[in-house]
Amino acid sequence: MIDRNLQPVQWSEFMCELEDAKEHLANLIKEIEEDVTYDENNLRIDLGHVYAHLNRAWRRSMRALDRGDRDFASRFPDDLKPI
Known part of the structure; x- marks a missing residue:
């Protein structure tokens, strides 16, 4: 986990991803409650957006961001077991 005192920039990026996920969710x-025409295609796009933020937050929480590892945030977490 990122240490907010030792890695303040990475901590800020981690928290920003969580805040963005919260806002988009x-x-x-x-939108689902108010738009009667909201459909599965919209849900796939919108949930994908939320997931992308959560995935980046998860990856950032597990290690300090290595700017040379651009691919780390797009990989599916391999240390989480599906329920």
Whole structure:
């Protein structure tokens, strides 16, 4: 896990990803509740967006961001077991 005191930049990036995920999830819930034409295609796109933020947050939480490892945030977490 990133240490907020030792790695303040990485901590900030981690928290930003979580805040973005929270914001997009709140917007998704509101849109689903209000838009009767909201369909599966929209859900796939919107959930994918939320997932991307959560995935980057997970990867950032597990190690300090190595700027040379551009691929780390796009890989599916291999240390999480599906439920």
